[in-house]
Amino acid sequence: MDIDGTLLKWVDGQTEDYETITPEVYDAVHRALDAGAHVVLASGRSPHGMTSIADLLDIPREEADQLWVVASNGAVVFRYPPMEVVHEETFDAAPAVAAVLEHHPHALVAVEEREVGGYRVNRVFPDGELSGEQIITHVDDIVGDPVSRVIIRDPQATADDFLELAAKLGLHGTDYVVGWTAWLDLSPVGVSKASGLQHVVDKIGLRAADVLAIGDGRNDIEMLRWAGRGVAMGQAVDEVKEAADDVTATVHDEGAAVEMSRWFPQDS
Template sequence: MVALDIDGTLLRWIDGTGTSHEEITPAVHDAVRRAQEAGAHVVLASGRSPDGMTGVADLLGLATEDSPVWVVASNGAVVFRYPPMQVVHEETFDARAAVAAVLTEHPQALVAVEERGRGYRVNRHFPMGELSGEMILSEVESMVAEPVSRVIIRDPEATVEDFVALAGRLGLHGTDYVVGWTAWLDLAPVGVSKASGLQVVCRELGVAEGDVLAIGDGRNDIEMLTWAGRGVAMGQAVEEVREAADAVTATVDDDGAAVEMSRWWPA
C-alpha cells in the first residue's frame, strides 16, 4: 500500500502562502499510475476535509465507480471510499475546552469546523484558498457545541513558532494537536492521526503496516512516517519530520514523491 500526503507531497506549494497548486505533474501522475497498475493500493492521507480530497483523487485518476479509492481525511479522523463518497469510519471529540484555552491566548484567531458537503463553518473568513468549499459564518460556541472530528485554529498575525510554543504550554488535555506550516493548529481526538486512519484501511484491505510506503512533508505526517514499513519525508520537510522518516526524498518542486515511487515501480 502507498499512503500519500497531498499538499507539499503531491501538490506544490504556492510561494508565501499556506495553499498549493491544484495540479499534478506528469512525473507524479505516472508514478502513481505505475504503482497502481502493479497492484499497490494507493491511499490519499491528508489533513484536508473529505470534500477537499475528492478532486485530487480525480486528478490522479485513482478511482472509478467499479473500484472506489480509500481516502484518509481530517488527519485520520475520517476514512471514506470514493466515488461516491461513503464514510467508513469517523472519530469525534468534545472540542469546547481546547478551543476556549487557545482563544484565551489568541482571541483574534480564526476558527473552522467542517460542514460536510458544503465547506466549513467559520467565526470569520480565512485567507483565500486556505479552506475548500463555502465559508459559513457562525458563532464559535455553536460550532463546537456538539462533538466534531476536527477543529482548525488559525492566527494570521502569529507565527508557527508561536503556535508550537502555545500547544506545548497549554497541554490541551484530552485533545491531540498538530501545528502546520504557518500559525495553524489542527485539533483532533486523542490518539487520532493519519496512522490510525491508515490502520483502518489496512484492516479492511488485509495489508500489514510493514508493507506500507508512506510519503509526507508536514508535522501531521510524523505518526504516519514512523508507523509505516517505510516512511519517506519530502526534501523540504522541517527537521523533526525528516528525523521521523526512514529516508528523505527530493523536494516537492523536484517531484520527490515520484522519485521515491520510481525506486519501486520504475518507468
C-alpha cells in the same frame, strides 16, 4: 501519500490552479497501480477537499474498487466515488478551543460542514486556505457538538508561537498538529493519519509493514513512523525528516515520483 507539499507544490496565494498533478507524479501513481499496489490519499484536508485530487489522478480507474481516503488527519476514513464515510472519530473540542482563544482572542476557528462542502467559521479565512463555502457561525455553535477536527488559525502569529502555546496548554483531551504557519489542527486523542491508515490496512488485509508512506508536514510524523517505509519530502522540517526512514527530493524536484519510481520503475 500526503497531498499538499507532497503531491502538490505549495504556492503563495493559492488558487484552483494550484491543484495541479505533474506528469511525473501521475505516471508514478499509475505504475504503482499497474503493479497491483493500493494508492491511498492521506491528508489534513477535509473529505470534500480531497476528491478533486483523486479525480486529477484518475483514481480509482475504471472497473476498480472504490478508493480508500484518509481525511482530517485520520479522523475520517471514506471510500470514493461516491463519497461514503466508513469510519469517523469525534470529540468535544470546546475546552481546547476556549483555552487557545484566551491566548489568541482574534484567531480564526473552523469546523467542516460536510453537507455544504465547506466550513463553519467564526470569521472568513484568508483566500485559498480553506476549500468550499465558509459559513459565519459563533464559536460556541461551531464547537457546540462533537466534531472530527477543528482548525485554529492566527495570521498575526507564527508556527513557533503555536508550538509554544500547545506545549504550555497541554490541550487535554485532544491531539494537535501545528502546520507551517500559525495553523493548529485539533483532533481526538490517538487520532492521526497513522490511525486512519491502520483502519484501511486492517480492511484490505495488509499490515503497516507493507506500507510506503510519503509526506512533508508535522501531521505526517506518526504516519512516517508507523509505515514499513516512511519517506519525508526534501523540504520537510527537521523533526519530520527525523521521523522518517529516508528523505527524498523536494516537491519542486518531484520527490514523491522519485521515491515511487524506486519501487515502481519506468520500463526501460
